[in-house]
Amino acid sequence: MEALxxxxxxxxxxxxxxxxxxxxxxxxxxxxxxxxxxxxxxxxGNLGLIGLNLAEPILKNEIIxxxxxxxxxxxxxxxxxxxxxxxxxxxxxxxxLVACVGVIVPFALGTYVxxxxxxxxxxxxxxxxxxxxxxxxxVGITARVFQDLGIIHSPEAKxxxxxxxxxxxxGLIILAVxxxxxTAGSVSPLDIGWITAKAIAFLVGAIVLGQMLAPLxxxxxxxxxxxHGMKFTAAIAFCLVMAYLADLIGLAPIIGxxxxxLVLDPVHFRxxxxxxxxxxxxxxxxxxxxxxxxxxxxILDHHAERHVEDLIEPLGWFLVPLFFVLTGMNVQLEPLFNxxxxxxxxxxxAVAFIGKAAAGLVAGPVDKSMVGWGMVPRGxxxxxxxxxxxxxxxxxxxxxxxxxxxxxxxxxxxxxILTAIARRNHIAETAQAT
Amino acid sequence: MEALxxxxxxxxxxxxxxxxxxxxxxxxxxxxxxxxxxxxxxxxGNLGLIGLNLAEPILKNEIIxxxxxxxxxxxxxxxxxxxxxxxxxxxxxxxxLVACVGVIVPFALGTYVxxxxxxxxxxxxxxxxxxxxxxxxxVGITARVFQDLGIIHSPEAKxxxxxxxxxxxxGLIILAVxxxxxTAGSVSPLDIGWITAKAIAFLVGAIVLGQMLAPLxxxxxxxxxxxHGMKFTAAIAFCLVMAYLADLIGLAPIIGxxxxxLVLDPVHFRxxxxxxxxxxxxxxxxxxxxxxxxxxxxILDHHAERHVEDLIEPLGWFLVPLFFVLTGMNVQLEPLFNxxxxxxxxxxxAVAFIGKAAAGLVAGPVDKSMVGWGMVPRGxxxxxxxxxxxxxxxxxxxxxxxxxxxxxxxxxxxxxILTAIARRNHIAETAQAT
Numbered sequence: 001m002e003a004l005x006x007x008x009x010x011x012x013x014x015x016x017x018x019x020x021x022x023x024x025x026x027x028x029x030x031x032x033x034x035x036x037x038x039x040x041x042x043x044x045g046n047l048g049l050i051g052l053n054l055a056e057p058i059l060k061n062e063i064i065x066x067x068x069x070x071x072x073x074x075x076x077x078x079x080x081x082x083x084x085x086x087x088x089x090x091x092x093x094x095x096x097l098v099a100c101v102g103v104i105v106p107f108a109l110g111t112y113v114x115x116x117x118x119x120x121x122x123x124x125x126x127x128x129x130x131x132x133x134x135x136x137x138x139v140g141i142t143a144r145v146f147q148d149l150g151i152i153h154s155p156e157a158k159x160x161x162x163x164x165x166x167x168x169x170x171g172l173i174i175l176a177v178x179x180x181x182x183t184a185g186s187v188s189p190l191d192i193g194w195i196t197a198k199a200i201a202f203l204v205g206a207i208v209l210g211q212m213l214a215p216l217x218x219x220x221x222x223x224x225x226x227x228h229g230m231k232f233t234a235a236i237a238f239c240l241v242m243a244y245l246a247d248l249i250g251l252a253p254i255i256g257x258x259x260x261x262l263v264l265d266p267v268h269f270r271x272x273x274x275x276x277x278x279x280x281x282x283x284x285x286x287x288x289x290x291x292x293x294x295x296x297x298x299i300l301d302h303h304a305e306r307h308v309e310d311l312i313e314p315l316g317w318f319l320v321p322l323f324f325v326l327t328g329m330n331v332q333l334e335p336l337f338n339x340x341x342x343x344x345x346x347x348x349x350a351v352a353f354i355g356k357a358a359a360g361l362v363a364g365p366v367d368k369s370m371v372g373w374g375m376v377p378r379g380x381x382x383x384x385x386x387x388x389x390x391x392x393x394x395x396x397x398x399x400x401x402x403x404x405x406x407x408x409x410x411x412x413x414x415x416x417i418l419t420a421i422a423r424r425n426h427i428a429e430t431a432q433a434t
Numbered sequence: 435m436e437a438l439x440x441x442x443x444x445x446x447x448x449x450x451x452x453x454x455x456x457x458x459x460x461x462x463x464x465x466x467x468x469x470x471x472x473x474x475x476x477x478x479g480n481l482g483l484i485g486l487n488l489a490e491p492i493l494k495n496e497i498i499x500x501x502x503x504x505x506x507x508x509x510x511x512x513x514x515x516x517x518x519x520x521x522x523x524x525x526x527x528x529x530x531l532v533a534c535v536g537v538i539v540p541f542a543l544g545t546y547v548x549x550x551x552x553x554x555x556x557x558x559x560x561x562x563x564x565x566x567x568x569x570x571x572x573v574g575i576t577a578r579v580f581q582d583l584g585i586i587h588s589p590e591a592k593x594x595x596x597x598x599x600x601x602x603x604x605g606l607i608i609l610a611v612x613x614x615x616x617t618a619g620s621v622s623p624l625d626i627g628w629i630t631a632k633a634i635a636f637l638v639g640a641i642v643l644g645q646m647l648a649p650l651x652x653x654x655x656x657x658x659x660x661x662h663g664m665k666f667t668a669a670i671a672f673c674l675v676m677a678y679l680a681d682l683i684g685l686a687p688i689i690g691x692x693x694x695x696l697v698l699d700p701v702h703f704r705x706x707x708x709x710x711x712x713x714x715x716x717x718x719x720x721x722x723x724x725x726x727x728x729x730x731x732x733i734l735d736h737h738a739e740r741h742v743e744d745l746i747e748p749l750g751w752f753l754v755p756l757f758f759v760l761t762g763m764n765v766q767l768e769p770l771f772n773x774x775x776x777x778x779x780x781x782x783x784a785v786a787f788i789g790k791a792a793a794g795l796v797a798g799p800v801d802k803s804m805v806g807w808g809m810v811p812r813g814x815x816x817x818x819x820x821x822x823x824x825x826x827x828x829x830x831x832x833x834x835x836x837x838x839x840x841x842x843x844x845x846x847x848x849x850x851i852l853t854a855i856a857r858r859n860h861i862a863e864t865a866q867a868t
Contacts, residue, residue, distance in 0.1 A: 005681075006500055006681075007677060007680075007687055008678070010507070010678045010687065011674065011675060011678040013671075013674055014670075014671040014674040014675045014678070017670065017671050021664060062496075063496065073444070229455075229747075229751045232748055233454075233455050233751060234455075236448075236451065236752060237447075237448040238448075240448040241445060241448045243441060243444050244441045247439075247440075248441065253440075253444065311748050312748070313662075313663075314747075314748045315748055315749060317663045317667060318666075318670060
């Protein structure tokens with residue numbers, strides 16, 4: 001494998017960003033942009049099927065992989081910024097229930113039903129891993145679809161986001177337990193307690209400390225230096241440190257950046273304003289008639305302030321498409337051509353869907369199918385489980401292919417289905433209103 | 435060398451960005467921010483001297499190196515965006531003269547005077563390489579200082595930027611010629627002609643084609659989709675493709691991104707506006723008294739449009755400090771402790787300064803010392819020459835250390851000196867005005 005020259009990576013980034021933008025044309029047929037980015041990725045990643053191995057160096061390139069990972073960290077930071085703790089607390093109990101059901105049902109079905117039934121003779125440990133891979137929701141896809149559809153503030157979105165955070169903690173515990181059972185034959189309750197305590201301490205600590213520190217940080221920084229650059233750097237550094245800390249205790253980095261976004265309330269950054277605009281506003285207000293002054297100032301004032309979300313946005317434009325196109329590129333279509341593997345995979349996928357649909361049922365008085373489908377995407381975490389099992393010699397190549405197909409189908413099916421549900425609801429609402 | 439985990443890189447980026455921001459305090463003592471970033475880098479990179487090897491993994495990390503390289507590409511794109519071709523053409527002849535003198539004088543002094551005189555017995559080929567390393571201006575530092583001081587639009591800045599582009603073409607030719615002489619004993623005029631033709635064709639082609647295509651691109655894109663994201667992606671993809679093309683023909687990627695910035699005139703992107711702000715403006719204008727409507731609309735209109743520079747800016751905040759801090763980190767202070775090497779290096783540095791000061795003399799009716807000092811920084815290109823010579827067995831370890839020190843001194847001395855010159859001019863202007 002030939003390593004890519006730095007300038008070639010520049011070219012690849014340009015190609016991926018332009019292809020992702022072209023994929024936005026899907027919006028015209030009512031599909032969320034993220035589906036276009038995924039499909040462009042699938043197309044680029046499977047050029048090998050028609051004899052073109054152009055994209056292969058990109059798939060193995062650690063710089064592109066890093067940028068993609070940074071992209072999803074930034075995406076969840078943005079999603080966190082658009083939410084706040086009070087809203088999340090309001091759906092806390094329901095999110096917890098959704099997470100628990102969404103972990104227990106697929107795990108039980110995978111380990112005790114479809115595993116032994118469809119893949120007989122693999123041994124209990126393999127079924128354990130299959131069950132474990134079906135538990136973890138990959139929230140990046142769903143968050144992006146909700147963002148694309150403009151419903152990130154809906155109660156359904158809050159429940160899915162909250163449940164995904166709890167899911168990740170549960171996934172961490174399950175991986176530790178399953179690995180311990182497979183390697184040591186048993187698991188110590190003390191170890192489980194310790195892992196759980198660390199994860200909970202991180203989440204609670206981040207939120208409590210963050211709520212205390214964020215106003216101080218905002219005020220302290222504005223005392224040293226004003227300007228958008230400072231605001232940007234403070235926000236992004238906080239996001240990256242939290243992603244690092246989450247990773248340090250074994251959670252996904254995106255959980256850390258989401259928590260960072262949650263505690264960073266835009267209010268704490270109110271001190272920073274664009275001096276040029278403020279000056280223009282003042283200058284004009286001097287000459288305006290008194291009656292109009294107030295309205296004028298409030299409109300201009302609103303635009304004078306570039307919120308931290310606006311400052312982060314261009315970084316998102318640069319990095320987020322890389323994540324979704326790369327996710328698509330990692331979808332290797334070849335396993336789909338093996339009918340036997342495909343058959344098993346479709347059955348396991350159905351279980352993966354059913355398990356999360358069941359989770360939606362406990363979401364309370366909201367659109368249950370929206371919540372259930374929002375929890376469907378499986379991604380990195382499932383693949384990490386599968387790879388861990390493969391490294392331990394428990395997960396066979398065939399089982400690994402099955403898991404990869406489940407990840408593919410759950411990733412590609414979710415955006416159009418969520419869009420259809422959202423549109424149906426909108427039509428229902430419109431019908432009710434008239 | 436232990437490879438860095440992705441999350442550790444997140445942490446390092448946060449540390450570097452925060453340290454770079456802290457370094458901005460230097461502004462309070464009248465120094466440009468870039469000096470602070472360089473010095474923070476020097477401090478981080480030389481922790482090894484007090485027994486802390488914390489920063490070593492970062493120095494060898496290819497992901498951070500990539501981000502830094504992307505940072506300087508973005509910086510020169512920004513600088514290009516702030517300039518335009520008409521202004522550059524106005525200083526073209528003088529920039530050409532400055533570039534030629536600034537290449538010939540240091541090359542001749544290095545090869546025929548200080549080489550044989552201070553480093554006797556190394557052989558003519560080594561002196562050739564020494565001379566060659568002294569020719570190439572590293573424009574990143576100077577561009578950033580001019581930006582920090584708010585004088586990027588001055589004729590001096592235009593001349594230095596234009597000369598740096600021509601410098602890079604001359605440097606490309608010199609490296610080819612010197613390498614050919616060293617390896618083959620002679621050089622074919624046909625090869626020189628070919629290299630020169632390619633480089634000139636790229637620059638001229640980029641500018642002519644760019645001027646023709648940019649308006650079409652702007653109009654075409656606005657027909658498909660409006661919005662800041664599209665504007666951002668079109669601009670950044672153009673920048674990266676041009677950086678790739680420059681690299682492809684042997685020029686520095688920053689020459690490509692600078693050319694991209696030059697041809698992208700903000701006017702071509704006028705079609706893109708923030709729909710929300712436009713709506714607010716319209717709404718308010720409806721209710722405003724007729725006499726005030728025009729002024730109001732023009733103020734609001736100005737802020738409604740987020741220029742492509744504004745959209746790129748956050749990416750600059752993220753990436754540019756990484757370049758300068760990393761440049762500082764690569765400054766290993768150890769060679770400075772060898773008095774003999776240091777003595778030779780100081781003499782060579784003096785020649786490096788004198789050579790570019792001579793170039794300033796042909797800059798025409800501008801501040802000649804500003805132009806001369808603006809051309810002083812040597813960086814990557816000089817080190818690439820030295821490394822090529824080392825690989826050919828021509829440049830000894832001692833000579834390499836000397837070249838490294840020249841790069842260090844020219845890099846660290848330029849920001850404060852340019853700042854002092856700018857301040858002296860400002861004082862002179864103020865005195866004249868009163």
